[in-house]
Amino acid sequence: MHWYDGSLIAVKRKEKGWTQQYVSTQTGLSRNQIIAMEKGHFTGGIKYLRKYLEVLGLKISFVEEQNDLPQLDELSRLFGESD
Secondary structure (H helix, E strand, C coil), rough: CCCCCCCHHHHHHHHHCCCCCHHHHCCCCCHHHHHHHHHHHCCCHHHHHHHHHHHHCEEEEEEEECCCCCCCHHHHHHCCCCC
């Protein structure tokens, strides 16, 4: 399960013309950590992901998960059912 889309990170890095090795040197993170972050597979501490994002000018934000499924009362209205 991916809890973030790492492709945005890779795109931003490439826009800056940076290699993964350059980012590794700038952040003190291993190249393997950089690769994992860009693939959305990173399972290390969030402080390491944050460190990489800061170098890129990105930040972490939390959003409430949206449940697009209709609720029971909405289904009743849709199908014209009443209690």
